[in-house]
Amino acid sequence: MNIINTQIFDEIYDKYKDLVFNLSLQYSQNVQDAEEITQDVFVKIYYKIDSFRNEATIKTWIYRITVNQSLDFIKHKKRKRRGFITSLLGNDKMNEDHLLPDFDHPGILMEQDESLKRLMQKIYQLKGNQKTVIILLKIEGLSQKKVAEIMKLSVKSVDSLFQRAKINLKKSL
Amino acid sequence: MMEQDTLDTLKNIKPVKTSNLLYKKIEERLYNDKGRFVPLYKVIIAATLVMGLFISQLYFINSFSKSQEYGNNRIELIPKNNNLFYYE
Numbered sequence: 536m537n538i539i540n541t542q543i544f545d546e547i548y549d550k551y552k553d554l555v556f557n558l559s560l561q562y563s564q565n566v567q568d569a570e571e572i573t574q575d576v577f578v579k580i581y582y583k584i585d586s587f588r589n590e591a592t593i594k595t596w597i598y599r600i601t602v603n604q605s606l607d608f609i610k611h612k613k614r615k616r617r618g619f620i621t622s623l624l625g626n627d628k629m630n631e632d633h634l635l636p637d638f639d640h641p642g643i644l645m646e647q648d649e650s651l652k653r654l655m656q657k658i659y660q661l662k663g664n665q666k667t668v669i670i671l672l673k674i675e676g677l678s679q680k681k682v683a684e685i686m687k688l689s690v691k692s693v694d695s696l697f698q699r700a701k702i703n704l705k706k707s708l
Numbered sequence: 709m710m711e712q713d714t715l716d717t718l719k720n721i722k723p724v725k726t727s728n729l730l731y732k733k734i735e736e737r738l739y740n741d742k743g744r745f746v747p748l749y750k751v752i753i754a755a756t757l758v759m760g761l762f763i764s765q766l767y768f769i770n771s772f773s774k775s776q777e778y779g780n781n782r783i784e785l786i787p788k789n790n791n792l793f794y795y796e
Contacts, residue, residue: 548731556726570730577734642722651717673718701715708714 544581547593552577554594555601557642561670562605564655565636568612575604591684598671598685606663612636635659657707665700668693 552573559572579600587596635656638644643651658669664686671682672693679697683690 548734552726552730553723556730557723560724561721566724570727570733573726573730574734574737578737581734581738640721641724645722646720648717648720651720654714654717669715669718673715674721676719704715 540584544577544584547580547584547597548577551594551597555597558598558601558670558675559605560640560642561655561674562602562609562659562666563636564659565639566641567639568608568636572601572605572608575608576601579604595681595684599687602667602671602685606667609659610663654704654708657704660707661700661703664696665703668696669700669704672697 555576556569556573559576560566560569563569563572576597580597583600587593591599636659638652638656640652640655643655658666661669667686668682671677671685672679677685679690679693683693686693688696
């Protein structure tokens with residue numbers, strides 16, 4: 536990568552590091568994992584910056600990469616934990632609570648709000664798309680139109696996912 | 709339906725500051741990654757050499773087996789002693 540692209544990368548990092556880290560934290564609910572996801576995201580940005588086409592704004596593009604990396608990270612982590620615990624118990628059907636991350640979200644812990652922590656843990660257990668819609672709409676505070684752009688879905692689909700997510704959260708709480 | 713108030717509590721989540729060490733970790737990863745990625749032209753050169761080696765091996769094996777065949781034919785042209793007549 537040439538010097539100009541390195542400068543661009545540094546600018547992007549300074550501008551978006553908190554956004555990427557906090558979004559990763561909403562998914563992983565753990566500072567260590569969020570840092571790892573953030574590193575993955577910026578390494579990806581570094582290699583893909585040359586191929587970035589202005590189909591969307593750079594912010595949308597970064598949101599998209601962060602969402603995808605976070606979901607991949609969680610999937611990989613769940614698979615690893617499930618594998619170890621399944622072999623330990625010799626049982627394929629197991630309580631999903633075993634798959635919850637070690638909760639370490641400073642943004643929630645400082646509020647000392649147990650109900651908020653429980654809600655986040657239930658959000659963690661939602662399916663990928665539903666989890667994303669809740670995080671982007673309700674934590675990031677984005678509009679449905681913006682969320683649709685990030686997820687490459689229609690606004691109607693985003694709304695439908697949001698309604699399903701709410702129903703699933705209500706069932707589990 | 710889920711009470712809107714419950715989801716609205718998510719707005720209480722405070723943003724967290726990124727660690728200053730994170731950039732250094734990213735730099736280290738990018739530096740380590742440089743060794744992992746092989747440039748495409750090197751891959752093409754290596755593949756061409758391997759293919760060339762493979763083709764030349766085939767050629768030599770083929771020529772060697774042909775010369776063996778020719779060698780066998782020469783041996784057959786030499787008349788064998790037929791001891792049947794002797795014993796009769």
